[in-house]
Amino acid sequence: MGIFDTFTDMLEAALPWGEARAEAAEAEEKDDEKDSGEDSKEEESKDDEPEEEEEEDEPETEDPKEKFEEECKESKQCSPAKHHFDECVERVTGADEGKPVDKKHPNEDCVEEFFHLAHCANQCAAPKLWAALK
Amino acid sequence: MLARSCLRSTRAVGAVRNGAVNTSKRAASTSSSEAASPFRLNMAGSAATAVAIGSMAWYYHLYGTELHAMTPTEEGLHPTKYPWEHAAWTKTFDHQALRRGFQVYQEVCSSCHSLSRIPYRSLVGVTHTVDEAKAMAEENEYDSEPNDEGEIEKRPGKLSDYLPSPYKNDEAARAANNGALPPDLSLIVKARHGGCDYIFSLLTGYPEEPPPGVKLPDGLNFNPYFPGTGIAMARVLYNDLVEYEDGTPASTSQMAKDVVEFLNWSAEPEMDQRKKMGLKVLAITSLLTALSIWVKRYKWSPIKTRKIVYVPPKMGGRPNGH
Incomplete structure (x- = not known):
């Protein structure tokens, strides 16, 4: 719906003899x-x-959302978030494999880092995604 | 306690001030041995300031900082704002998207979620034609009036019937879903913070695997957008799950977008009309406002433009009337 449609709609709405289309069977x-x-x-x-x-x-x-988000995760804009997430993954999976555990945070998970990365990727992908979807 | 210490300190400062006055008086006349008193004055002032600032800092440290009872996990990831077409002031729902969204709801969501506030008649003219809606309604059976023996027979659905629910009641729904109740979707867009954005993000936001270190109870799936991140609903939308009539490629995000738009329609079926009416109201009231301002100015113009002049009577040729 372009801007002209908006005006025609407004005009139709204002005119008392505007055409109202019945949604009936006929x-x-x-x-x-x-x-x-x-x-x-x-x-x-x-x-x-x-x-x-x-x-x-x-x-x-192919899901455009996944594609754009992968691209966005690799982009410069999200590199700090990705760096932190990767570091956390390494730390936590390392702890699972028997490396010395950080005693201050024994049950660490990477949810927060994941959130930051996902937020950044979504933010960057949103306009591209909407342009690609119908 | 605080008051007493304050009093004491003011007394001390007072004493210092007296001393200072005395010294200055004396310094004028005698070469004094108490030349250090301005230093003491500075010291006292600095100490009082330090105590004041320190006590304020301590108070802030004790009571001032905000406490967060929620962790980010409990809060959930806030959904991204998407530029929804229908959210604009002068835009309607995309009714092709609504039709696709209804298809997604029927083929995917309706196996667990009810849409109990939507009758088939409300789909007419929005997503489907009358005949299509009738045909869909007739596919379901509803209770009819009791017959002569008092038995309630089944009849095919009519336009006025509501969409059938997958479960008889909430308890049955919980029992079938591991204790989790799939919410009714009629008003879900209005019922969740973030509305369309939240539901779209939730549907498309299941990661391939949860981030490392996450421990979820059995039967829960990781979804960052769900508060607490453990959601009983598993990912349901996969590429090419439905086949659209209009040939739109059915990617996960396309299906999610369509079904969210459909759910927004089901929550606000009046939106198109409401926006149209809103524009009419704005147009007409602005016209009337302008008109009333003009009429007021027109009616008041003789009063606003009149000039009251006092011409003193002339008294016998004497100036100033005296």
């Missing part, structure tokens, strides 16, 4: 009738589409 029955007439045309156009879609479908759908 309108749709008309649609159906039209559809039956246009079926032959639609079928032709539909015949072309599935071939293209099949070709597109062969590679599995």
Whole structure:
């Protein structure tokens, strides 16, 4: 919906003789009738589409969110968060493998570091994601 | 205690001041042996200041700092703000997205979550046509009126029926879900902090594996956006889980976006109309305000522009009337 639609909408709303479309069955029955007439045309156009879609479908759908967030995690903007997270992962997994445990924080987890990294990545990916989604 | 010590210190300062006055008087006349008294004065002042600042700092240390009873884990990761199209002032819901979102709800969410406040009739003209909505309603069975023997028979659904719930009641839902109740989704966008952003983040935010060191009880999954990070719902949306009618690639985030928009519609079905009405109200009231200001100024213009002049009567040719 562009800015012109907004104005037309406002105008329609202000004008007392504006057209109000009923959502009742009648309108749709008309649609159906039209559809039956246009079926032959639609079928032709539909015949072309599935071939293209099949070709597109062969590679599995990729989630744009994951893709953008991976990119964002590697970006310069998130490098401090990623650095801290990686360091924490190393520390905590190291403790699991029998390395000397930090006595002040024996049960450390990396949730906070994970939060910071995820926050940064999401923040950076959000506008790109919305541009990519329908 | 504090008051007494304050009094004592003021007395001390007073004594010092007296001393200072005395010394200055004496210093004028005699070469004095008490030349160190300005130093004592400075010392006393500095000490009092130090005590005052120190006591304030100590007080702040004891009572001033904010206490956080919540850890970040308990708080959960705050959702990112996404630029939702329908959140803008002059934008409506994307009804194609609503239709896709309803499909996602029906094929995925509805196996656990009810949407009990939405009847089939409200989908008409929003996501589906009348015939489609009727066909969907007829797929379900509802209790009908009692027949001649008093038995309640089943009948196919009508437009006025509400969407069927997956469980008979909350207890059944808990029993089937390891004690966790899948909330009804009719008003969920309004019922959660962060609204659409939160639900979108929650649906798409399951990491491949929880960060190291996290220990969750059995049956809970790690989701950073859920307060406490342990959520009973596992990740449900995977790429290509549903096949959209309109050929939109069904990535996880696309499905999440559509279903969240649909849930926002189910929570605020009046939004499109509300925004339209709001614009009308703004347009008309601003017009009327402008008009009323103009009318007021017009009506008051003779009063605002009049000039009252006093012309003194002339008295017999004498100046000033005297």
